[in-house]
Amino acid sequence: MRRLWGRLSSVNVQKAVWGLEELGLPYERVEAGGAHGRVRDPDYLALNPNGLVPVLEEDGFVLWESNAILRHLAETHGRGGLWPQEPQARAHVNQWLDWQATAFTPAMRDAFWQTVRVPEAERDPAVIARSVAETEACAAILDAHLAGRAFAVGDHFTAADIALGCPAHRWLHLAVPRQPRPALEAWYARIAARPAAATVLLTPIT
Known part of the structure; x- marks a missing residue:
């Protein structure tokens, strides 16, 4: 069970x-x-x-x-699939899981909270702007990494794409100004088209 x-x-x-x-x-x-x-x-x-x-x-x-x-x-x-067999590839999956948890998602937290859960009249523009700037820095890192790559690690979809894809979905759908990130956006569209992604990525951001 x-x-x-x-x-x-x-x-x-x-x-x-x-x-x-x-x-x-x-x-x-x-x-x-x-x-x-x-x-x-x-x-x-x-x-x-x-x-x-x-x-x-x-x-x-x-x-x-x-x-x-x-x-x-x-x-x-998911050995060989979500979890690569090759040790260095697994290390890179772990790298991106840690980065998501310690950098990407924390940077976005205030922008998400303020624009989604705080009434508009009570929002703090300075807090939103700071969080957006921090998240933009993370988005730039991820966009640069994904340039010329189909997936976050290696040539196949891995757990790293899941860990990064969920906050990327949130970031790309927040009502905040964003810089264009062609590689990140193309990667997101690619992983969002997977059948298993529909269960989570069709959920309203609340």
Whole structure:
């Protein structure tokens, strides 16, 4: 029995769901977080003391942190595909998973929160502008890396494309001014066309 806890509008839950869908693994998703609540309930905190989503349960095995879940799924079920066999390629997948978690998504957080969840009259333009500038710097790095590449690592779709693709989806659909990033946008269109991506990338940004 495989269960994933978390609301699909969460960018972190999206990574786990996309991984499960790409691998064709059966799972049950339980709504949690945001308006669904549950994350402060004692039974949920017993699974994840941080009170965050997602959480993966597999026959008594419990794992939290979205990139840890994505790594686990890819390494266990996606060897040679989502998780490359070649050690240096795997190292680069890990590099981009870490960069997404420590740079790309954190840079975007305030721009997302202010433009999506804060009423317009209460928004802070300076906070938005700072977050947009920080995210633009990350987008420039990713765009330069993707120039001449079909995917983030090597010649095939990997877990790195999932980890980067979910925040890229959010960034490209925020109501903020953005610089054109041809390589990033072409890569995003390519990965968004994958059947497994529809489950997460058609979800409204909320």
